[in-house]
Amino acid sequence: MILKYDEVVRTGIARQVSDNIRSAIMDGRLKIDERLPTEEELAKSFGISRPTVREALKRLAAQNLIHSKRGPTGGNFVKRPDPEGLSKAITGAATLLVGIGAFDIEEIITARLETEAVCCRLAAANRSEADLAAMQAEIALQLDEAVSDEDFCASDVRFHRALVESTGNGPLKLMMYTVIEAFIPITNMIVFRVRERHHVASLHQEIVDAVRDRADARAADALARLLAYVRESYSAVLDARARRDAPSQASA
Numbered sequence: 001m002i003l004k005y006d007e008v009v010r011t012g013i014a015r016q017v018s019d020n021i022r023s024a025i026m027d028g029r030l031k032i033d034e035r036l037p038t039e040e041e042l043a044k045s046f047g048i049s050r051p052t053v054r055e056a057l058k059r060l061a062a063q064n065l066i067h068s069k070r071g072p073t074g075g076n077f078v079k080r081p082d083p084e085g086l087s088k089a090i091t092g093a094a095t096l097l098v099g100i101g102a103f104d105i106e107e108i109i110t111a112r113l114e115t116e117a118v119c120c121r122l123a124a125a126n127r128s129e130a131d132l133a134a135m136q137a138e139i140a141l142q143l144d145e146a147v148s149d150e151d152f153c154a155s156d157v158r159f160h161r162a163l164v165e166s167t168g169n170g171p172l173k174l175m176m177y178t179v180i181e182a183f184i185p186i187t188n189m190i191v192f193r194v195r196e197r198h199h200v201a202s203l204h205q206e207i208v209d210a211v212r213d214r215a216d217a218r219a220a221d222a223l224a225r226l227l228a229y230v231r232e233s234y235s236a237v238l239d240a241r242a243r244r245d246a247p248s249q250a251s252a
Helices: 005-028 038-045 050-062 081-098 104-127 130-142 150-165 170-191 197-212 217-251
Strands: 066-069 077-078
Touching: 005 038, 005 050, 077 081, 077 217, 104 150, 104 170, 104 197, 104 217, 130 150, 130 197, 150 170, 150 197, 170 217, 197 217
Parallel strands: none
Antiparallel strands: 066 077
């Protein structure tokens, strides 16, 4: 095996440079839309080569911290934070963790119950007619028997996304992105064959009705019953798998 020691060293330096610039962005020394020094200027300042500077800049771009512009007034500029981009990165990591079994179903259900209950309370206080219409539209789709399981699961995600959106709270929406975009699809993949779609839609309707009436406790109660049903459906899947595998284990 041939090891590329020079590449390891260069990458290590590039990481240090990108971390240095990242810190300057995060603590405000570099402002939003501020132009970074040129590659040549950065190379001279850090005492490194331009290829190493480019590697550092690629790292920053991958983290959505900078973006480049072409032309006479172009260069690399500090990027305005993108909550959705950050959320997608976090969600990707969370999905991977769920996929490898780092979180069990009880942890996921508990996380959803505690966080979405907060959303129910704020949604009841802050929802708009447009928010209610968005949730109601998803329920109408879920009650359509012609809708495929895949489309039903996608609608389920959109329903809970709309519930979070109706809170009107930006930081909470950022925090909930992982719960909605990672945890719900994962559990849907497991339980969709055994759950009763009409029952799920009816519980969604109870949540919307309570939010419309600004009855936060009633909305949280409907949410709790929905998640209890998800837990029961998950257990039913496990029981079915155990029964299916039992004959083969007995004959082994």
